[in-house]
Amino acid sequence: MNKIVLITGASKGIGKALTEKMLNENFFVIGTSRSRKIENFEHKNFYPLKLDLSNTESIKNAHKEIFGNFKNIDFLINNAGIGPDLDTYIPEKESFNLTFDVNVTGTVFFTEPLIEFINENGIILNISSKMGSLDVCELTDSVAYRMSKSALNMYTKILTNRLKNKIRVASIHPGWVKTSIIESNLKNGRLTPEQSAENIFEFLTNKFESGTFWNSENGTELLW
Numbered sequence: 001m002n003k004i005v006l007i008t009g010a011s012k013g014i015g016k017a018l019t020e021k022m023l024n025e026n027f028f029v030i031g032t033s034r035s036r037k038i039e040n041f042e043h044k045n046f047y048p049l050k051l052d053l054s055n056t057e058s059i060k061n062a063h064k065e066i067f068g069n070f071k072n073i074d075f076l077i078n079n080a081g082i083g084p085d086l087d088t089y090i091p092e093k094e095s096f097n098l099t100f101d102v103n104v105t106g107t108v109f110f111t112e113p114l115i116e117f118i119n120e121n122g123i124i125l126n127i128s129s130k131m132g133s134l135d136v137c138e139l140t141d142s143v144a145y146r147m148s149k150s151a152l153n154m155y156t157k158i159l160t161n162r163l164k165n166k167i168r169v170a171s172i173h174p175g176w177v178k179t180s181i182i183e184s185n186l187k188n189g190r191l192t193p194e195q196s197a198e199n200i201f202e203f204l205t206n207k208f209e210s211g212t213f214w215n216s217e218n219g220t221e222l223l224w
Contacts, residue, residue: 002028002045004073006066008053008110009080011038013179014127014200017193018079019046021201030073032062032080053080053106054098063113072119075204078107078152079127083145086182096144103148108155115159118167125204126156128171130215135223153213153224160211168210172203175217191217 005022009015010031016038019031028045031038036050049065052058066073081103084095111124118124130136132149156171163169174196178189191199199216208214213222 002026003075004028004030004070005075005077006030006032006049006073006114007077007079008032008051008107010048011035013181014174014177014193014196015079016041017197018077018200021194021197025201025205027075030066030070051080051110053110054101055106056109059106059110062110066114067117070117072117073114073122074119075123075125076111076114076118077125077127077200077204078111080107081127081148081181083142083181085144086142087184089141089143091143099144099148100151103145104151104155107152111155111159115163115167120166122167123204124156124159124163124167124169125200126152126169126171127174127200128152128156128213130173130222133213133222133224156213157211157224164210168208170203170208170210170212170214172200173213173215173217173222174200175215 005027007015007019010019011033019029022029023043030047030049032049032051034052036048051062129149131146132153153171156169159169175191176189177191177196179185203214213224215222
């Protein structure tokens with residue numbers, strides 16, 4: 001049987017590259033996107049799932065579909081995230097709230113009902129960012145994005161404690177990747193989505209210690 005991985009935000013960027021990588025490595029992938037259909041993408045081991053993490057009803061519908069079509073999953077990769085305030089310096093309430101709705105609230109309440117659905121010795125991997133590290137923060141930009149990733153890291157630590165000896169949990173920094181989350185990333189990013197996906201896959205499939213915050217770009221642990 002193919003191992004089953006659920007990847008949120010599979011329609012573009014890191015999520016799409018990671019989906020393609022996992023499929024090539026003989027995983028079965030449940031991939032979410034806000035419109036379900038992922039353009040120019042078909043595979044016999046791919047199941048598209050509609051999910052908008054900012055919408056409670058969408059999360060509930062996604063759970064119903066998952067539980068109705070699958071018995072268990074092996075890996076959950078919380079990749080979906082937004083950064084509307086990236087490269088800005090003064091927080092703005094609407095974008096601040098939306099950032100937390102997706103990156104924190106939606107991610108947490110999508111994850112919680114799935115925990116009992118993950119096979120023992122499975123994995124929850126949260127795609128975070130070193131921008132969420134309290135220890136290395138020296139800049140003042142991207143207030144909501146940075147704070148949301150710090151909050152996601154705390155969720156990683158909480159799940160690590162709760163699921164000890166059952167499910168391994170980690171946060172991972174995917175590197176500075178050429179994605180459309182912000183225009184400057186497309187111009188200045190050091191990694192392609194495919195390169196980032198390779199690094200994430202290598203971490204995911206090795207015996208990492210639960211509770212790790214990993215920099216996949218240089219292969220080192222990050223300070224929280």
